[in-house]
Amino acid sequence: MSSILFYILALVALLGAAGVILAKSPMGSVISLLGTFFALAVIYLLAGFQFLAAAQILVYAGAILVLFLFVIMLLNLGAMGSRFELSFAPLQGGRARFAGAIAVALALVGLIAAQRTTLAATSAPAADAQAIDGLEGLALELFGRYSLPFQAVSVLLLATMVAVIVLAKRQRAGEHGEQPR
């Protein structure tokens, strides 16, 4: 029964992704992206990655998408739906076809790669009920072998915050009259 659910969710995810591209206004694409994220979260759940499903929802859907929403609202891009008609129009014909071809080719490559991975035929998965990413296993892994990357990521986040503040600060200086060059 759950495998059918997987195929439905896969379809939802693909449609959501298509929606992101085809949506007329950024708001539309944000919403379809949200749909994709939820579909993926459930897939992770089905595949036995409870923690990651939660992470997916919390971080991706909760934090990043909200950030996108803020920005769209801040710059009230949503309203300028009409202007974006032009922007939606894909690039001149030639480029679009070229891009399409690249995308299709990449998809093919992905498929072939998937094909080629010599995965043993999956007999009926015994029980993917209990979570693969059990917390204590994950924590041992994360803070054991991967402690260095973990620290690195923390530094990365710090750097990001500094960057964003600097970018933002410049804005305020802008308001005091002199145009930021």
Added chain:
Amino acid sequence: MQSHESHAWLWWIPLLPLIGSAIAGALHLATLRARKSDPQASAPASLAPWIACGAMLGAFVLSVTGFLELRDLEPSARALASTAHDWISIGGLDVDLGLVLDPLSSVMTLVITGVGFLIHVYASGYMKGDRGYGKFFAYLNLFVFAMLMLVLSSSLLGVFIGWEGVGLCSFLLIGFWYEKGWPAEAAQKAFVMNRVGDACFLIGSFLLIRLFGTLDLKTIADTVGSAVSFTDEQALHMSLAALFLFGGCCGKSAQFPLFTWLPDAMAGPTPVSALIHAATMVTSGIYLVVRLNPLFAASGWVLPLIAIVGALTALIGGSTALVQRDIKKVLAYSTVSQLGYMFLALGSGAWAAAVFHLVTHAFFKALLFLGAGSVIHGMHGEQDMHKLGGLRRHMPRTYITFLAGAAALSGLPLLSGFFSKDEILAHAFASGGLYYGLYYGLWAVGVITAALTAYYTSRMVALTFFGEERFDHHHVHPHESPLVMTLPLMVLAVLSILGGVLGLPPVLHVPHLLAEWLAPVTDAGNKILAASHREHHLSHTLEWILLGLGSAIALGFAHTGFYAHRHGTAQDEFFAHKRPTLAATLGDAWTIDSRYARIIVLPLRMLSFLIAVVVDQFAIDGLVNGTGRTARDIAQYSRRAVDGSLASYALWMGAGALAICALWMWS
């Protein structure tokens, strides 16, 4: 069997002229500054001729003492060797420089220093007042040094030092009056043609090294002389070596393929023509062949080739001299013709006859050149016979001596030219049977050329000294040359007349002095010739017939030539008018020289232009600059791709990702 103690004094023979040349050169350079201001103020330089003549006299005296010392030794041991200085011992090549005075080289040194001394004395008068007075004598002495080295050296490389040395001096002396422009071109032509000959000479020397491992002339001659048999590979190498050495001789002795430089060499002062282009340098080819006569004798088909080339050159020289107007050109072509005779003698195996003709030719041709020089000197540089005439009254001494020389050249009986030339014809006739009668043909060519010689000599005498005076009198006042010039003429005249005594024909039952004297050198060659049954004897009757025929031709054609031209240039105009094409071709030495220019020089110049501009500039350089340019173009093109639009960057990123995946897929 060589005399073991070394004769260091031999080195003084070549060194004296060298020192003379150095001093004369130094004097010339010293007075350079002085003469820059006042051209005539060359007081110290006037010492130069005395030094030069002194050096020549010293060398002559030493040569005579050497000759006498040789005469005392018994024939087989006649060789005075000097200590050999180790010149090159590099890379497996051991060449030591020594001097050897043996019968052949003593004859040559006597001729060189003797005739040379006379010419030096003559030149001190002829060149007086010339700006480069000291320089002239420096070059002349340097030439004699090189010639003596050529004749006395014991190894082939020593000979080559002299060989190119004389080429250099002839270049310097032909181009002596370089301000006039065309002598410089004649000098360059002479040097380059000699260089062609020298290149063949070098190849010959390589072959000799490969065959004999050494370049010492004595060992080579002895090895070939004493060898019983040769493998055919060795025979091939020997004939090739002989051929290439003969190529060298052609270049130096102005034989058929490489003779066109000699007439142009008349651009130099007359004493130079006398010394270099009549008596000494041009005879070096004959000296080399006689020196290595065993090699040439043993090299089968090369001897007939030499004979053919000799006869052909004789004919070309003789026929061209018929129509020349410039007196020195007549003598130049006559020299070419007489050299052809000598090589004809060598080709028919008569080594002594060739040397005999060489000696007599040195006497009468030097005399004729100096005579012509004194005519030119008297006529203030006029050389065209059509503007001379009737000079016998103005220059009696020159006239008489010139007459003696002309008689000897045309082979009038009892004179030196008669005996030497007819001996050559006799030998050619004697070996007539060989190579299905080739030599009979060559003998016939020889006889025809003898007739032509008599004709053009008498024409020259008639046009110059007889008939009405064809020069305008108020400008030109012909006068007799001073004693210092005419004295050598007289000495040479005596030698030309009595020269015949050196080699009287056997029919007179008198020993052939020169043949006996040269016997130790030429025996090996004659033995080999005899071994291959090419030895030949003439019955007495045949000899008398030949002698009679020779004198008849000489007298007859001399007579017709003289009377045709006694009154003036009518005969020449008549001939030019009736047969213009023949006159033209003959005048230009069968147009060989112009053909060389068209067939060899022009294409080479075009090739060099082609290489310089097309291949070098365009192709190779183009390639080099091209790589530079293509690099710049690629950069230019790729710069355009970066046009700032994010979308295109995204596209390139996508394409890049795809490329990497594809690569990964196929790897």
Added chain:
Amino acid sequence: MELVLLTFLPLLGALAVLCTPRAAEGLQRGIALATTLAVAVLGVKLFLGYDAAATPYSFSLPWFQLPWRDGTPTQVHFSLAMDGISLLMVTLTAVLMPIVILSTWGHVEKRVKEFMVWMLVMQTGMLGTFLAVDLVLFYFFWEVSLIPLYFLVGIWGGEQRLYATVKFFLYTLAGSLLMMVAIIAILFDRGTSDRGELIAQLGQTPLEQQLWYFAAFALAFGIKVPILPFHTWLPDAHTQAPTSGSVVLAGVLLKMGTYGLLRFCIQMLPDAAVAAAPWMMALGAIGILYGALLAWAQTDLKRLIACSSVSHLGYVVLGLFALTPAGLSGGMLQMVNHGISTGLLFLLVGMLYERRHSRALDAFGGVATVMPLFALFWVFTVLSSAGLPGLNGFVGEYLILLGSFQSSPLWSVIGLTGVIFGAVYLLMATRKMLFGACTNPENQHLTDLNAREIVLMLPLVVLAVWLGVRPNDFMGKVEPDLAKVGRRVAEARQSTAALEPVTPLTEGVAAR
């Protein structure tokens, strides 16, 4: 120890010149001349003191280490040594430099300080190249000698000096980079970059690999020599270089190429040399003819001499790759001869250029009447360059042609025609320039050579005559080492039956 002094004395001189104030040109010239003279004296002392039998001068110091396979590091040494082969070239460099510096009095006026510094640095580079034993050190000095010339030609050169100097620099650099690749490959293949050991060891590397090393070295040195297709930089570099630059370039730098060919391509890789000999001889012989014909069509005097250098070095290549004792010794001797005769030619052209500021052949005519002393020196040099017996050119040329005749008569004969063309273009230039009537008014009042210029040329003239008359004094010291190379090559020839020379005739003839 003297070798280090010899190599780095010029560098000290350069430093000394650097410290002098900019304006004190006289002082700078003085220091430069003094240094070069000191080097010359030391060079001659080393030459005279050199005894082939005794161990050659050598000096070695560990320089730096490079990680090699499985941890054991290879040690690159700073090692200099002077044996027979480099003896002549070191002495020539040492002797030539003071003459070059003395010649700058006439034509270098602006920025004398940098000029002297660059000259002295170049001398260090050149001496180092000839003395270096270690491959890496050789490459280091090779580059040190290359860079100064870039500035010398670039700053003090003629009109299109930039084009010429960039072309020259990139061309030579491209070649030398390939050589560096080969050096690194050898270093990591054999674990040592010391030439002595390599000579012993490289014999075992497979022929195919040896051929690759040979190709790399031959290309780098071929560009420098220059061998035929890579010669187009030489005429441009020479025409635009200042006189002293041209003399050094022709006198020594070109010989680094031929020295390299002898040292690395023949001595170190004999099997490959034997295999490639026919091709190299072909290039050499055709180079002679090509260079001669090229020179014949030139109108610029310096360009003509540059093309004649291409022809003369064709001789050296022909000689070296004949791989016979005569060829090797001839090649070695011709390297020195070419340095002397072409050096003299460039000095003379420089003097003419200082007076007349033109190099075009047709701008002159009848110079001999106005400058007889110049004419004397010019004709002397032309004869030495054309190989007149009795002067230096002949001995080298004869040995080369003899040596190449022993291994392949065809190329020797083609090279021999070069003798004829050699005379043609030199005499053509002499005739156009010296002889004929002095019509051009500017030529009428040219001043003849002054004392400095004559003193400048005397040592070279004396050397030319001495080499021509008594070559054994110089080659005696070189013979043993060249004989070793000759034997080594003969063995290689036996083992690779690829090319056997024309079977030499039984010496002498079936004696009686």
Added chain:
Amino acid sequence: MNVPTEHLLYLSAGLFALGVLGFMVRRNVIVVLMCVELMLNAANLAFLAASRQHALEGKPALQGPVFAIFVITVAAAEAAVGLALIIALYRLKQSAETDAAAEMKG
């Protein structure tokens, strides 16, 4: 769910392809950023699919989820910076068009 891993990988490939397409085609910077997020998610999915496969074969390998976590954090950081840039860009150009920012021309 007994879905074979290939299918998960097909889904991931599909998502990735769409993400790339959007990334290249869309002119609006924000949408481009979203497509980037989409691509990152596709990568996450692939990681987890592989991890699942190992778990099914009996030897659980936790590299997959750990990497997924890192990908998420990086995506978050990237999105933050991207959006900050967009705001700055908007301040400057009053437009979020990709063609607006063309000063970096070669």
